[in-house]
Every structure is written in structure tokens, then in C-alpha cells.
Amino acid sequence: MASVLVTGGMGFIGSHTVISLYENGFDVVIADNLINSKTEVLNRLEQITGKRFKFYKVDCCDKEALRKVFEENEIDSVIHFAGLKAVGESVRMPLEYYSNNINSMLTVVELMNEYKVRKLVFSSSATVYGESEDVPFTEESPLGMCTNPYGWTKWMLEQVLRDCAKAYPDLKVCLLRYFNPVGAHESGLIGEDPKGIPNNLFPYISKVAAGTLEQLTVFGDDYDTPDGTCLRDYIHVCDLADGHVKALNFVATHDDSVSVFNLGTGKGTSVKEAVAAFEKACGHEIKHVFGARRPGDIPVCYASTDKARKELGFEAKRTIEEMCSSCWNWQTKNPDGLPSDS
Numbered sequence: 001m002a003s004v005l006v007t008g009g010m011g012f013i014g015s016h017t018v019i020s021l022y023e024n025g026f027d028v029v030i031a032d033n034l035i036n037s038k039t040e041v042l043n044r045l046e047q048i049t050g051k052r053f054k055f056y057k058v059d060c061c062d063k064e065a066l067r068k069v070f071e072e073n074e075i076d077s078v079i080h081f082a083g084l085k086a087v088g089e090s091v092r093m094p095l096e097y098y099s100n101n102i103n104s105m106l107t108v109v110e111l112m113n114e115y116k117v118r119k120l121v122f123s124s125s126a127t128v129y130g131e132s133e134d135v136p137f138t139e140e141s142p143l144g145m146c147t148n149p150y151g152w153t154k155w156m157l158e159q160v161l162r163d164c165a166k167a168y169p170d171l172k173v174c175l176l177r178y179f180n181p182v183g184a185h186e187s188g189l190i191g192e193d194p195k196g197i198p199n200n201l202f203p204y205i206s207k208v209a210a211g212t213l214e215q216l217t218v219f220g221d222d223y224d225t226p227d228g229t230c231l232r233d234y235i236h237v238c239d240l241a242d243g244h245v246k247a248l249n250f251v252a253t254h255d256d257s258v259s260v261f262n263l264g265t266g267k268g269t270s271v272k273e274a275v276a277a278f279e280k281a282c283g284h285e286i287k288h289v290f291g292a293r294r295p296g297d298i299p300v301c302y303a304s305t306d307k308a309r310k311e312l313g314f315e316a317k318r319t320i321e322e323m324c325s326s327c328w329n330w331q332t333k334n335p336d337g338l339p340s341d342s
């Protein structure tokens with residue numbers, strides 16, 4: 001049976017996408033080196049779907065190890081999530097980010113060529129747009145003003161894939177530029193489970209709401225925005241997952257060698273609004289103070305969703321309230337995150 005290979009399929013977005021793929025009739029094989037996830041995710045995916053997914057613990061930079069996946073399965077398409085993705089960490093560890101994120105993608109494309117796998121969906125990011133006054137960002141907005149090595153790896157890999165699609169005429173690539181994925185599956189069995197102190201807003205707020213962290217520091221309330229705090233396009237991770245199913249169907253039914261889509265809601269939500277929405281979801285105050293701006297932050301970032309709606313048939317459905325309530329449900333059911341691998 002033809003399968004979709006989901007690299008990084010045990011991660012936050014990857015695991016939610018595995019569920020959407022399965023619910024849409026796809027057979028899924030997962031490859032993940034567990035650097036940012038835990039084996040327990042496989043049990044949770046089975047609890048949610050009833051299916052024990054085929055899982056290979058493998059580093060996508062290790063070509064001979066990854067070859068096994070292509071040898072043992074009839075891989076028909078790939079969704080490539082595997083990669084390091086913490087902006088701040090990438091500034092501290094540029095070599096690891098360039099080496100891991102670039103080499104893992106190159107290895108996957110080499111094996112796709114060898115095994116005649118022609119369809120690829122790539123997990124890119126709105127970070128490739130960099131800072132701009134001209135918002136919302138469309139797929140034609142200027143690229144390459146990245147503010148960190150993580151963003152540069154996404155920008156470089158988009159170029160690598162464009163060149164590969166030119167050189168290998170049968171290869172079809174869909175680049176998905178995510179905005180800010182948040183929330184969790186309605187079961188509360190899987191969700192965002194960062195190691196250590198969270199860098200991102202929602203997991204941080206969630207831990208303050210749970211009392212695990214003392215208070216939230218809002219990084220700057222003096223921006224040129226309606227309430228002084230930064231605007232972001234938060235998109236429910238389950239909407240994002242559904243967008244990948246649409247993208248896979250798009251590459252299977254269209255001749256475009258390269259297609260690019262923003263996956264966002266088209267709405268900017270401020271940090272203050274996010275805090276207020278989360279307070280409603282959890283039923284109590286989220287202690288927060290206002291601190292200095294965080295280097296590298298841009299004031300406003302949200303998506304134009306026209307192209308994804310018209311060409312991909314994708315539209316985010318879930319509200320910021322559902323993002324908060326599903327995040328809180330995950331948090332309360334898993335106060336310490338998933339059990340670590342022994």
C-alpha cells in the first residue's frame with residue numbers, strides 16, 4: 001500500500017498531521033530521531049486513532065538508516081518536518097542548525113530521487129519573510145530578510161527545493177509557510193511539549209496558568225500597534241494539520257513543480273489579547289509583567305490567506321478561544337508533559 005513518509009512525525013505539528021492524514025485515508029510511516037519528541041507520542045497516536053503507526057527512530061541526516069524506510073515501504077510522498085526549530089537556540093548554535101536542517105533535507109531528496117518518489121510537502125515558515133511594514137504577508141512578499149539562522153535554513157531550503165524541482169522534472173514540491181501554530185488535539189492526549197523553559201508565547205502562558213512558571217514577561221508594550229504589544233497570526237495546530245492534507249492532494253492533482261502557500265488565519269492577535277483569551281479559557285488571571293522588547297521580534301506578522309483559500313481550498317476554522325481552550329485541556333491533562341523516554 002502506498003504510504004506517506006512523515007519525517008519529524010513525532011513532533012508537535014508532525015503528530016497532529018499524522019492524525020489528519022490517517023483520518024483522510026492516507027497510510028502513514030513516521031521517521032523521527034526523537035531529539036525533540038518522545039516515544040510516548042506513538043502510544044497517544046494509537047489511543048486517538050486506534051492505529052499503531054510504523055515508526056522508524058532515525059536521523060534524516062543518516063542516509064543509510066533512512067534508506068531502510070524507503071526499502072521497507074512503498075513511499076509515495078513525503079512531508080518533511082524533521083528539523084531544529086527554536087529561533088533563539090539557532091542564534092546560539094548556528095552550525096548545528098545549518099548542518100542538521102540542510103543535510104536532513106538533502107538526504108531526503110536524494111533518497112526520493114533514488115526511489116522515484118515525486119511528491120514533497122515542505123514545512124517552511126513565515127520567518128522567511130523577515131521584517132516588513134507591508135502586511136499582511138502574501139506569498140509574493142519579499143523574502144530573505146531573516147533575523148536568525150533558523151529562518152535562513154528555511155529560506156535556503158526553499159531555494160534548494162526550487163532548484164531540485166527544476167532539475168528533476170517529475171518532482172513536485174509544495175512549500176507551506178506556517179505562521180504561529182498553537183493549541184492541541186481535542187483529546188488533550190498530544191500537544192506542544194517543549195523541553196525546558198518554553199521560548200514561545202502559548203506554552204509559556206500555559207505553564208503560568210498551571211502555576212509551573214511564576215509569571216509571563218510580555219516582551220515590549222511600546223510597539224506601534226493598537227495596544228502596544230506585537231501582533232501574530234496564531235493558527236490552531238489542527239487547522240495547520242488539515243492544510244497539509246490539502247497540500248498533499250494539491251501536489252497529487254496539479255502540475256506545478258513548485259507551489260507556495262501561507263498557512264495562517266489572516267488575523268493578527270496581540271500578546272495582550274492572547275493573554276486575555278487564555279484567562280477566559282483557564283478561568284483565572286495569568287500573572288504578567290511588561291518587560292523589554294525581545295531582540296529579533298517584529299511588531300506585526302500575519303498572513304494573507306487569499307491564495308491558500310482560492311488555490312488550495314484551505315481556510316483555518318478554529319478561533320483563538322479554541323486555541324486557548326485546547327491548549328489548556330492539554331496542559332491540565334499533562335501537567336508535566338509526556339513521560340520521558342527512559
Ligand code: WQD
Nearest residue numbers: 085087125127180199200201202204217218219230294297
Ligand atoms: C510571539 C509573541 C513575543 C514569549 C516563532 C518563530 C516562528 C515559529 C513560531 C517555528 C512575540 C511574545 C513570547 C514570551 C512574549 N516557529 N512573547 N513573552 O517569535 O512570533 O515565532 O515561533 O516555525 O518561526 O519565529 O513566536 O511565541 O516566540 O512570540 O511576550 O515569554 O509573543 O515577543 O511578540 P514568534 P513566539
